Amino acid sequence: MEHSMRFKVLFLASWYPSRIHPLAGIFIKKHAEAVSLYSDVAVLYVTADKSLKDKTYDIEYSVENGIPTVRVYYKHFSKIKGLSKVINFYRYLKANYLGLNVIKKNFGKPDISHVNVVFPAGIIGLLLKKLKNIPYIVTEHWSGYVLNDGSYKGLKRKLFTKLIIKNANAVTTVSNYLKDAMLKHGLYNKHYVVPNVVNPKCTSEKDKSSNSKKLILHISLLLDETKNVSGILKAIHDVINKRNRIDFELHIVGDGKDKQNLEKLALDLGLLNKYVFFDGMKSNEEVQEFLNRADFLITNSNYETFSVATAEALACGVPVIATKCGGPEDFVTKECGILIEPGNHEQLVQAILYMLDNSHKYDRDKISQYAKSKFSYEVVGKQFYDIYIYIYINSIVKK
Numbered sequence: 001m002e003h004s005m006r007f008k009v010l011f012l013a014s015w016y017p018s019r020i021h022p023l024a025g026i027f028i029k030k031h032a033e034a035v036s037l038y039s040d041v042a043v044l045y046v047t048a049d050k051s052l053k054d055k056t057y058d059i060e061y062s063v064e065n066g067i068p069t070v071r072v073y074y075k076h077f078s079k080i081k082g083l084s085k086v087i088n089f090y091r092y093l094k095a096n097y098l099g100l101n102v103i104k105k106n107f108g109k110p111d112i113s114h115v116n117v118v119f120p121a122g123i124i125g126l127l128l129k130k131l132k133n134i135p136y137i138v139t140e141h142w143s144g145y146v147l148n149d150g151s152y153k154g155l156k157r158k159l160f161t162k163l164i165i166k167n168a169n170a171v172t173t174v175s176n177y178l179k180d181a182m183l184k185h186g187l188y189n190k191h192y193v194v195p196n197v198v199n200p201k202c203t204s205e206k207d208k209s210s211n212s213k214k215l216i217l218h219i220s221l222l223l224d225e226t227k228n229v230s231g232i233l234k235a236i237h238d239v240i241n242k243r244n245r246i247d248f249e250l251h252i253v254g255d256g257k258d259k260q261n262l263e264k265l266a267l268d269l270g271l272l273n274k275y276v277f278f279d280g281m282k283s284n285e286e287v288q289e290f291l292n293r294a295d296f297l298i299t300n301s302n303y304e305t306f307s308v309a310t311a312e313a314l315a316c317g318v319p320v321i322a323t324k325c326g327g328p329e330d331f332v333t334k335e336c337g338i339l340i341e342p343g344n345h346e347q348l349v350q351a352i353l354y355m356l357d358n359s360h361k362y363d364r365d366k367i368s369q370y371a372k373s374k375f376s377y378e379v380v381g382k383q384f385y386d387i388y389i390y391i392y393i394n395s396i397v398k399k
Helices: 026-035 084-107 123-131 153-167 176-184 227-240 261-269 282-291 308-315 344-363 364-375 377-398
Strands: 008-013 040-049 057-064 067-075 111-114 136-140 171-172 189-191 214-219 249-255 275-280 297-300 320-323 337-340
Touching: 008 026, 008 084, 008 123, 026 040, 026 111, 026 377, 040 084, 040 176, 057 084, 057 377, 067 084, 084 123, 111 123, 111 377, 123 136, 123 153, 136 153, 136 377, 171 176, 176 189, 214 227, 214 282, 214 308, 214 344, 227 249, 227 261, 227 297, 261 275, 282 308, 297 308, 297 344, 308 320, 308 364, 320 344, 337 344, 364 377
Parallel strands: 008 040, 008 111, 040 067, 111 136, 136 171, 171 189, 214 249, 214 297, 249 275, 297 320, 320 337
Antiparallel strands: 057 067
8 A cells, every 4th residue: 555645643652852851762753753754743742840840731842853742741749648649640641631632733633643652651542542532552662571671560550551552453562572571471462563763874884094903882871780781891801811802992882870880890800991991971973983983883781672772883884793682683683793692701702703803794785774674764664654554444444
């Protein structure tokens, strides 16, 4: 079917960039932009704002990349223990009601609601289906269902989640790993895997700057229990001391709560500012400059529902070493990198040694084209559009 039918799709987002967290849920914003290539999209995001003083609700309306976007902030209530949850839930619902009125005025009635992250936005998707007969799909990004994470607990959350998933017209996750984790919790539905959008502005041409040393890159929020950056440092130590390799630098881009501990470990291992450099948080443009210069990237995570950093490296033509930690298995092939077991020190050492000698043999253009064929706005948007078509046809058949 050609894209002559443009649906009106309302993105209901549990996470989204806002004045409170400018980068939160940026991947949901990219999904909205991908969908907007084939359908008309509006976004509603509701969140508590502890800094609201003189009013209970604050509504912001803007058009971002052609997408009408409504953010409603509500005043967080914390005065009476026990009662605060009830009042905040009421305020959340009322804020959504106010936001939906703005959507109705500027956008009209949606054909489909697209819930992003089940809790709490799924409650609104469910209500719109029951009260207004608007079908909804759920896209889940949250890692809480994964065994290593284990945050999917509590009677109320589980009850709401089961209800929201059961009533959804379709469910998508960003990886097979996340889909399987949800199924293990009995969250059954028609499941699809639709990846994140990855669209960095870098070239697959390697920047051959004067530095003769190989550049190894690691990009993450430095949270060691998830990202296992300490494991990379220990492997680098062995590559230098047991294999006498000193023809490289490891650059670690990102910031997080374990940064100081990791810098201390690098110092103790005799690596800091000699072989290992902590470059801190960088803008998208600066990250892309690093990727243009990188020989290869290491992702050493214990678990990932997707791994944007790995996918971005591939989109820039950079080969990767990645652990079989959930997300990367869906898209890292022999043509673009090496998959190793999480927490396996020797495999990581061997992979680094292999890459130091062979990273230049990978076809960077081919890697980049492959990544674009999986993660571009056009490809991801079309996958969602096909799901909307399926829902639309089914709803007509049921009528």
